[in-house]
Amino acid sequence: QIKDTISSVRNINPSVKFVISSIIPRKNDKLINRVICQANKALKKVCSEDGHHFQDNDSDFLVNNQPIPSMYYDHIRLNRAGTYAFGTQLKHY
Numbered sequence: 001q002i003k004d005t006i007s008s009v010r011n012i013n014p015s016v017k018f019v020i021s022s023i024i025p026r027k028n029d030k031l032i033n034r035v036i037c038q039a040n041k042a043l044k045k046v047c048s049e050d051g052h053h054f055q056d057n058d059s060d061f062l063v064n065n066q067p068i069p070s071m072y073y074d075h076i077r078l079n080r081a082g083t084y085a086f087g088t089q090l091k092h093y
Contacts, residue, residue: 002046018052019093024061024086027072053093060085 002020009016022040025033040056047054061071061082071082078086 002043003050006050006052017093018047019055019090020047020052021055021086021090022057024057024078024082025067027067027069027075029075033067055089055093057086057089060089 006018009018020043022043023036025036040058044054044056046052061068071078071085073079073082
């Protein structure tokens, strides 16, 4: 689906550059985090194959493969620190 979306946007604007962000892990959901990890691997592969930049957020949100609780407002939403970390990475593009 991401390839279709990229293709559709490229048809409208061929010079657009894409930054695909990894899905940020959930604070307290190991099952969903396994799915997120698999999805991020697939997104990274698409980016690598098609020449897009992949923004890997794991270094900002995981320590020892576990979500950093201080980055979250609740189990899903980022708090101010999490939003700042996410935004700081994206502003480089």
